[in-house]
Amino acid sequence: MQDFSFMTTEEHFLLQDALKKNKKQVTKFVLIGLGLMIVAAVVPQVYLYTHSTAEDADQSLFSYTNGWFWLWMLSFIVVLVFALIKVTEVRYFTIKRDLMALQKGTMQAPLEAVYHENDDTQTNFMVMLPNSKRKRLFYWTRGALSDYRAGNEVEISYARYSRVILAINKV
Known part of the structure; x- marks a missing residue:
């Protein structure tokens, strides 16, 4: 939970x-x-x-x-x-729903994959969820982040429903 x-x-x-x-x-x-x-x-x-x-x-x-x-x-x-x-x-x-709920989640997990989309205006991160074997996709919508690679351990703060990343830091 x-x-x-x-x-x-x-x-x-x-x-x-x-x-x-x-x-x-x-x-x-x-x-x-x-x-x-x-x-x-x-x-x-x-x-x-x-x-x-x-x-x-x-x-x-x-x-x-x-x-x-x-x-x-x-x-x-x-x-x-x-x-x-x-x-x-x-x-x-889902972003509109997040703007109504105003809830964010925080997690620490390793990155499975990192890729850029939409002419490098967005970076997507595939993360293995802690304590499970499920993967989730999170979205950084403020440009290309080139410092992050698969395998990096990160701490992500994200909007609950849309999984738009509000803050990301390497651990």
């Missing part, structure tokens, strides 16, 4: 900054996704109706009058949603 304590004002502001960065990332990806979806829906229509007769265009698989086109568009949207989840590491709702 993990004990949690209340965050300080500084840690609260750090978590608000993480929420702001995550929201920007989600917004950017949604706009890119909408742009790609519009291109995927409009370009085939324009090409079909300018390079063939209306009857031939209506018979095509890429015509908006064909059910296969709508199946393809639905598949495209589903792929975009999963790409949003994978690419942005969406923690928006």
Whole structure:
């Protein structure tokens, strides 16, 4: 059982900054996704109706009058949603929950893996939980931390639900 304590004002502001960065990332990806979806829906229509007769265009698989086109568009949207989840590491709702609960946890454990994401604006740490064989991923959202390597023993202070790291120190 993990004990949690209340965050300080500084840690609260750090978590608000993480929420702001995550929201920007989600917004950017949604706009890119909408742009790609519009291109995927409009370009085939324009090409079909300018390079063939209306009857031939209506018979095509890429015509908006064909059910296969709508199946393809639905598949495209589903792929975009999963790409949003994978690419942005969406923690928006858990960060908001942390801002309401204001609870943080502290642990001391060895790092299993360290990797950088999102153009080196985020560092992720895989940690083996003490007294168990389970691993957890923790997120440093304030840039790349290059001083930490797998095997280092660290003390991590983190937001309870989102596991955004508020402070990390080598032991």
